Amino acid sequence: MNSRRDFLQKLSLGIGAATLTDLTPGIAAPVTSNVPADKQLRVALMGLGGYADIVARGMKECKTARLVGIVTGTPSKIPVWKQKYGIEDKNVYNYENLHEIKNNPDIDLVYVITPNSLHHKHVLQVAAAGKHVVCEKPVADNAKQAREMIAACEKANVKFYIGYRLHFEPHTKELVRMREAGEFGKIMHVNNYAGFKIGDPTQWRLKKSLAGGGAMMDVGVYSTNGARYCTGEEPIWVTAQESKTDPVKFKDVDETVTFQLGFPSGIIANCGCTYNFNHVEMLRLMGEKGWAEMNPAFGYGPIRGTTHKAAIDQPDVNHQAYQMDGIADAILNGKPDPNVTGEEGLKDMLVIDAVYESLRKNGAKVFIKK
Known part of the structure; x- marks a missing residue:
């Protein structure tokens, strides 16, 4: 890969x-x-x-x-x-x-x-x-x-x-339903990671002028969004660290970033993203009454998950078709907007901005600006 x-x-x-x-x-x-x-x-x-x-x-x-x-x-x-x-x-x-x-x-x-x-x-x-x-x-x-x-x-x-x-994907949807129904009890901790070993060193994703950043801007969005839908809360602070094994290939952008998100209830999410190695696409949620794990968690499918009760038994679907049908239904039929509006994108960008600020400050805790 x-x-x-x-x-x-x-x-x-x-x-x-x-x-x-x-x-x-x-x-x-x-x-x-x-x-x-x-x-x-x-x-x-x-x-x-x-x-x-x-x-x-x-x-x-x-x-x-x-x-x-x-x-x-x-x-x-x-x-x-x-x-x-x-x-x-x-x-x-x-x-x-x-x-x-x-x-x-x-x-x-x-x-x-x-x-x-x-x-x-x-x-x-x-x-x-x-x-x-x-x-x-x-x-x-x-x-x-x-x-x-x-x-x-x-x-x-x-x-x-x-x-x-993924906001339209049935396994992810079921995970959120269970969390909202209290089946995990009080959420205590979230751990997730997304990444892959990037190929062509000349591609646009390694040019800051086109990509805006590296792994954090790309697959890091899955980590931030996943932590948010696993907790149902918006993080209030961030600490972040970067490691770079190839300063030539990654001279413009970040290679591997690990970061921690603090939430109002006291939940800590350990998150990470990388352009340096494969086989990292997982999410784990721990609660007082139970747990859930998604692995693979973020790809185009099939998504797979299990909980303290049983495997998450949901159909495998075409993510892009479900997404576009959901958006079309809202526009054509006056349905409530799905939770994929520009505001949802802004919430992730507030976190990503804070991650980069923490990196510039050598891992210092940064409070997320609203």
Whole structure:
């Protein structure tokens, strides 16, 4: 496993699995209604890298969302995508003419899947064009940018969501349901880790100007978000440490970061992320009455979990299809927003900002700014 795509792409076994129950607070439910084709949410993907192709393939399973357009700066990709996904010429854009999408009634939403440090610029552009937005995580380079993105979408009266696919994933959903139902008792401790050994040293993820940071900005989002949905609380302080075994390869970005999150109730979460080694994708929750472990916890599937009671018995699904159907259902049918809005992305960025501040201060405790 030598790339982020390898790390995450354990594609779901049971695409089109059984319908789940109603919305669990904090984790969105999948769509259960059938929406006529002429009322589907029509989506354009912006940035046609490896993950965009995974989203596009996943959307073939959607009931309420449909891929109709693309935005790319690489002309050679256009004929391939047109043929593979049936994209019409009128729904093809580049970064220079993106503003013209405002006049296209056949596109409702743009899913931004460009490098991290371009998210801020691109979300602002899409909002200005009056289209709803999904943005891949991390939402931005920092919390300040995230706030600006939220404000721009509110001003334009468009919806703004972040690609937290695990908030729609049944095993993760069940873990949160059990925690909220008190089946673990008072939560005492959380331990989670996400990472992989990164490959190509010339890729954009190792360039701070495009990635915003290293492992912390990439897979570290899983650690922060996982700690938050395992506790149901927002952390109030952080301490963090970095180790770097290859100062040449990782001259621009962090390689391995371990960090601790302190929560209002006294819970401590030990978290970590790395670009230096494989086989780290786990989450463990300890409570007064019981425990849960997810391993694998963060990839594209299958997710696996067990608790003090039994294995978490939930269907394997296509994460990207469930995510896009959930978002489409909220937009088309006036359902409550799933817990993947820009505000959720901001909460993770507040933690990540504090982690980097702690690293700059040699591991000192940093209180998270709200």
